Amino acid sequence: MEPVATSERRETVRSAFLRGARTYGDLGSPLYRALFTASADDPDIVALACHAQKGAQPAFHLLACAHYLLLGQPEDPLARFYATLTDPPAPPELAFPAFAVFCATHRDALRELLETRTVQTTYVERCGILLPLISAVVDEVDEPLNLIEIGCSAAILLTLDKYAYGLDGGAIIGPQNAPLTVSCDMRGGPQLRIPVIAERIGLDLHPIDVRSDEQRRWIVALTLPELRQPREDLLTALDVVAATPIRLVEGDAVERISEVLAQTASPVCVFHSACLSYWSADSKTAFDDRLKAASRSRDIYRCGIEAPESSYAHHQGLTAGASQAAGTSELTIARYRDGRVESTVVAHGPFFGPFEWIATPAWSRRAPNSGPRSGGSPQPQKGSAHG
Numbered sequence: 216m217e218p219v220a221t222s223e224r225r226e227t228v229r230s231a232f233l234r235g236a237r238t239y240g241d242l243g244s245p246l247y248r249a250l251f252t253a254s255a256d257d258p259d260i261v262a263l264a265c266h267a268q269k270g271a272q273p274a275f276h277l278l279a280c281a282h283y284l285l286l287g288q289p290e291d292p293l294a295r296f297y298a299t300l301t302d303p304p305a306p307p308e309l310a311f312p313a314f315a316v317f318c319a320t321h322r323d324a325l326r327e328l329l330e331t332r333t334v335q336t337t338y339v340e341r342c343g344i345l346l347p348l349i350s351a352v353v354d355e356v357d358e359p360l361n362l363i364e365i366g367c368s369a370a371i372l373l374t375l376d377k378y379a380y381g382l383d384g385g386a387i388i389g390p391q392n393a394p395l396t397v398s399c400d401m402r403g404g405p406q407l408r409i410p411v412i413a414e415r416i417g418l419d420l421h422p423i424d425v426r427s428d429e430q431r432r433w434i435v436a437l438t439l440p441e442l443r444q445p446r447e448d449l450l451t452a453l454d455v456v457a458a459t460p461i462r463l464v465e466g467d468a469v470e471r472i473s474e475v476l477a478q479t480a481s482p483v484c485v486f487h488s489a490c491l492s493y494w495s496a497d498s499k500t501a502f503d504d505r506l507k508a509a510s511r512s513r514d515i516y517r518c519g520i521e522a523p524e525s526s527y528a529h530h531q532g533l534t535a536g537a538s539q540a541a542g543t544s545e546l547t548i549a550r551y552r553d554g555r556v557e558s559t560v561v562a563h564g565p566f567f568g569p570f571e572w573i574a575t576p577a578w579s580r581r582a583p584n585s586g587p588r589s590g591g592s593p594q595p596q597k598g599s600a601h602g
């Protein structure tokens with residue numbers, strides 16, 4: 216029998232549906248806006264979403280699992296509302312009855328997916344957010360750079376050097392034969408350039424095998440149905456990943472990072488994007504401690520693209536009222552040296568940009584007090600050092 220969630224959990228999940236309606240509607244999915252809104256008033260669907268994994272936006276996790284099953288059953292009546300399966304899709308405001316029937320019919324399968332699959336949403340557009348961070352690191356070290364991605368999902372960000380980038384003002388940088396041009400919406404910051412990469416290592420609880428149709432289906436199910444072009448770009452990027460040598464390591468990053476670092480040459484940059492929301496405060500501290508320990512024998516750089524804590528809490532329905540930080544990302548760069556870390560929030564902005572570069576790490580050769588910068592205007596420092 217299905218365990219009953221506490222009333223507190225059900226209320227939190229109901230809030231997550233209502234907040235998700237606005238967030239995912241604003242991100243371009245009228246279908247998710249309609250389904251999230253109606254689901255908030257359906258106790259059976261709210262109870263089902265209570266099985267979502269800790270740290271996940273429960274409403275989104277359920278919708279992704281339903282989308283995954285539906286992609287394998289294109290004849291189901293619900294399929295006519297999904298732009299992934301029907302062109303043009305039927306009006307979203309009529310979709311909820313078919314969605315409720317689908318959830319009831321596939322309740323056990325949905326519950327199992329919620330309990331076993333992590334949210335692995337990935338978009339190649341995130342390479343345009345990562346590039347300025349990696350450019351800043353490359354300014355400090357001798358290339359080629361070794362990259363370790365924490366929570367890599369399908370490892371798309373590890374192929375950031377394979378794409379062209381459209382910069383503010385119309386310039387394009389990147390390989391001539393790039394299969395995609397990704398836009399880079401950063402105001403200020405370092406001179407952008409394509410890094411020379413040596414080894415690429417992806418660490419994930421469940422690394423995606425891009426050669427598997429079933430695992431590709433999961434990645435597609437995590438996209439918003441109406442976002443056709445980002446999904447097309449994602450599929451192109453999955454082919455790029457398939458053609459690129461990448462070492463995938465399965466497991467909890469906190470447990471495996473020390474061993475992976477020990478096997479990786481210098482210079483090395485560890486990075487993560489949309490991943491730390493799934494971690495407890497203890498895990499974040501343990502991870503930091505492991506990087507500090509490894510930095511006693513060599514420098515380690517770390518880049519992060521993560522929402523502030525308050526934003527995660529808001530999306531999971533955990534906080535009351537509106538959050539100012541809802542829908543924002545913080546971009547950080549840290550250098551670990553001699554067992555200590557200096558970390559700087561270098562940029563921030565809405566989830567999908569535009570981003571504004573607000574600080575350059577004090578240890579950087581490009582910091583305002585270390586000589587002229589190559590891009591953007593000098594900004595005040597906002598760094599912090601921790602032992």
Ligand SMILES: C[S@@+](CC[C@H](N)C(=O)[O-])C[C@H]1O[C@@H](n2cnc3c(N)ncnc32)[C@H](O)[C@@H]1O
Pocket residue numbers: 333334335336337338341365366367368369372418419420421466467468469487488489490493494
């Ligand atoms: C939302 S995806 C982000 C994917 C990619 N970084 C991006 O931004 O496009 C988060 C990924 O982190 C992974 N993950 C979460 N906790 C993890 C942990 N403790 N160790 C390794 N991977 C983890 C999940 O399995 C998932 O693939």
